[in-house]
Amino acid sequence: MSRRTFVTATLAAAALLALPSVVAAAPEAVPASLATANDTAAMLPIELNINGHRHHLQLDPRTALLDALRENLHLTGTKKGCDHGQCGACTVHLDGQSALACLTLAVMAQGKAITTIEGLAKGDVLHPMQAAFIKHDAFQCGYCTPGQIMAAAALLQDKHARHGSAVEIREAMSGNLCRCAAYPNIIAAIQEAQRA
Ligand code: FES
Ligand code: FES
Structure with a gap:
């Protein structure tokens, strides 16, 4: 060529x-x-019982509870951190037990009592754990705080963890990360709420 x-x-x-x-x-x-x-992907009719109120939604069956709360119901107190079950920012209660909303399909939360940070206080009366977090200044940026409070509040309902030592509390709360490293204040707040 x-x-x-x-x-x-x-x-x-x-x-x-x-x-x-x-x-x-x-x-x-x-x-x-x-x-x-x-x-x-078909949309499914889904009923969720959140903070004592029933919500009827049409959702893709693959929707995570976290996204249903934040995107569909605008309950943005529950935070999205890692979205992979590693940070605890999305902690809610399912029938009183701690659960990661990013790893829970909304469809699987049907029939359970879902509590988010918005439903923890009783009207104007803060949950003892919320009051203790404020008293002990247990946050800085506050992004992890709803998840920390929900996980800590669930501990109060666990009779084995209810009176745990600081070491046991740290272990029980190890799934909730705080990038601001407010850990000493968080532990102090939990201990205070445990004594209340
Ligand atoms: S957002 Fe769910 S564990 Fe991090
Ligand atoms: S207070 Fe900022 S991440 Fe925990």
């Missing part, structure tokens, strides 16, 4: 690739299996 022939062929190929029809025909980087799953 002569140099003239090579240059002509290269320019022709480049011009062809620049045509809209050729560009449009490029394959999309979406796996066919994923596209099919998205297209066929």
Whole structure:
């Protein structure tokens, strides 16, 4: 191939690739299996009992409870941190037990009493754990605080953990991370609430 022939062929190929029809025909980087799953996902009627109120929603069955709370019901007190079950920011109560809302499908929370940080106080009366967190200044930025309080409040209902030592409290709360490192104040607040 002569140099003239090579240059002509290269320019022709480049011009062809620049045509809209050729560009449009490029394959999309979406796996066919994923596209099919998205297209066929059906919405389900779901009833959730949250803070004593019943809510009726139409949700994709894959919706996490955390997203249903925040995106569908605008209960944004429950925080999204890692979204992978590693930080505890999304802690809520299911039938009085601590649960991670990011790892719980909304559909699986049906029939359970769901309590979020918005439902912990009784009217204007704070839950003892909320009052203790304020008294001991157990937060800085506050992002982890709803999850910390919900996990700590669940401890009060656990007769084994109710009177735990500081070491046992740390162990029980180890799933709730605080990037501001307010841990000493959080432990002090929990101990105060335990004594109340
Ligand atoms: S957002 Fe659920 S554990 Fe981090
Ligand atoms: S108070 Fe900021 S992350 Fe805990």
